[in-house]
Amino acid sequence: MGCDRNCGLITGAVIGAVLAVFGGILMPVGDMLIQKTIKKEVVLEEGTIAFKNWVKTGTEIYRQFWIFDVQNPQEVMMNSSNIQVKQRGPYTYRVRFLAKENITQDPKDNTVSFLQPNGAIFEPSLSVGTEADNFTVLNLAVAAASHIYPNPFVQVVLNSLINKSKSSMFQVRTLRELLWGYTDPFLSLVPYPVSTRVGMFYPYNNTADGVYKVFNGKDSISKVAIIDTYKGKRSIYAVFESDVNLKGIPVYRFVLPSKAFASPVQNPDNHCFCTEKIISKNCTSYGVLDISKCKEGKPVYISLPHFLYASPDVSETIDGLNPNEEEHRTYLDIEPITGFTLQFAKRLQVNLLVKPSNKIQVLKRLKRNYIVPILWLNETGTIGDEKAKLFRSQVTGKINLLGLIEMILLSVGVVMFVAFMISYCACRSKTIK
Template identity: 75%
Template structure:
């Protein structure tokens, strides 16, 4: 009887030890299995989960616009008064809904090339008005002319054509005209070979961005989605030194196993440069734990504040010999047109930049740029506020826009089930096996020792 009891206790202890050991072994083995699966599925080649989502994004991406309506155009034109603006928006368009085209794998260097078609569909339900809403804004053609043609004789000719076309420094146009283009009466009179269509994003629809060539990750998973070349080049030919380099991904995704210490680098053709984001916090997005990375103010600082930005300073008037900050001259990549960018409401810009404008209210929560990244699988679950403003020297702002791609409820549920849910379940199984095993082993061993001690007496 005593032997049976002792044997049972020893058997229970052995089972507990086996469970504990199995749970302990499952931890590194499970992590290896997860890592191996992710490495297989994030490669950008036919048949993987990543490739399917990469070709055509499963997340709806919106581009939202806020227009700064000038309230006192006559005062500004006549007396150079302070510009009073009123922000109106958002006006929302669905973008990035078209699949990548001309996808070509190159096994020699483990890359895949493609172009991204551009298209925009107006979304009335997510907008405060219609595309026909009118705004008083800077006349882009009139403002740009003296900066493109600096010869005094040519400027005299242009001034006469401006008067003849009855154009002025300000104009009233519909949202659709401002964004996607309109025939300008002044440019229609210019005898030079120049496009007569003007628009902040003209041309956009039915155009493509690229050709991009990115690493597919087959040879090195840490390079997946990182851009090798853009339009056949590794540099942009816009900036001096390292500022001209094309770094990182296109911000739609990043290599897997993102760590908080990593700096996320990405290139945007809209802003004609590569830029970066740093870790800020952990966020729960619809049940998915993600890392939030933000664009730091240092990325927009003057060379006096951040010496690394010295090669972005090219324009000596807007930057006051590189002492002002928060505004970037991208005219060189816009065919020489006077175009500048900043964050909305001149967030992170020096006070002198916004001084001539009344009606701005920079706010960190509303106007910053951030990216939410699922750290294990590399998927970008939320892309907010890749923002841009169109500027001129005299009238310094027209509009701002943001790209917003937030994971939908259905996609979030699928992601939780297929990725985070399974990872959590495996972790739970590991902890249960380890915990139950240890408890069983300790309990049965204590009982066994107690029985032996009692029988010994």
């Protein structure tokens, strides 16, 4: 009888130990199997689920625009006053709905290159007005001409054409014209071949953005679809901020750090963005990046909306700005197991530099340089409810279930082993007595 009882206790302890060991083994083995299964489907190569959804995204992506409407154009031109702006928006377009093109795999560095065809569809229900709404904004052609052609004699000629076309430092344009292009009256008078179409995003439709080069995830799924280079240059980066719950899915939030727009003195990686030392005070100003080299010499600067994170001198000539970190920063929410970006908000502001010019009448009274905000945009995309539900059931749900099974087996096994061993020892003690 005692033997049967002791044998039963030992058997129970052994079963407990086996369960605990099995639970312990299942953790690394299960995780390895999950990683193997996920890696098979999330890498960007022909035949995977990820590739199919990546080539032509099923998530609706919107680009919202807020335009800076200038309230005091005459005061600025006559007295070199601060520019008073009032933002108006959002005006919303659906973008990135076309399939990627020229997709090329590079097995040497596990990347894939592609072009993203451009297209924009106006969404009236998500906008405060129509594409026919008017705005008082900087005259893009006049501001750029004095910067591109610094020669005094050339500027005298340009001045006569500006006056003849009745152009000024500011102009009134519709939303459609400002974004997608219009025929400029001043440029139409230029006697040598020059593009007469001007617009913040002209040309756009029927063009392609890129070349993008992103990681395909074959060497590490944590790098899936992360941009390696854009047009062969260095890309802006993001840093981890916090854990976020997105529709029941745990994700990591990455944000664009203030250092990305730091001065070259603070961040040497930004040395190529400082070409106007007069404007940027020997490259000590921060918060804006000079991208004129990418825009055929046009004095274009990018920043975060409302000059968020910028040094005070950058916005000292502009009134009406209210930088807000929650509304104006850029972030990405990435699911850590698959590396998929499930939500993002890309926010950028486009600005133009205007400098005084003794030879151009409409700029003659200016006594200082202005970095003039034209508009800021918010490009957003979020995983839909149905896809989030599918993701939870196919990925996070199975992983959580496996983790629960592992913990139950380990916990039950340890409890059984300890309980049966204690009982066995107690019984042995009584038998000896």
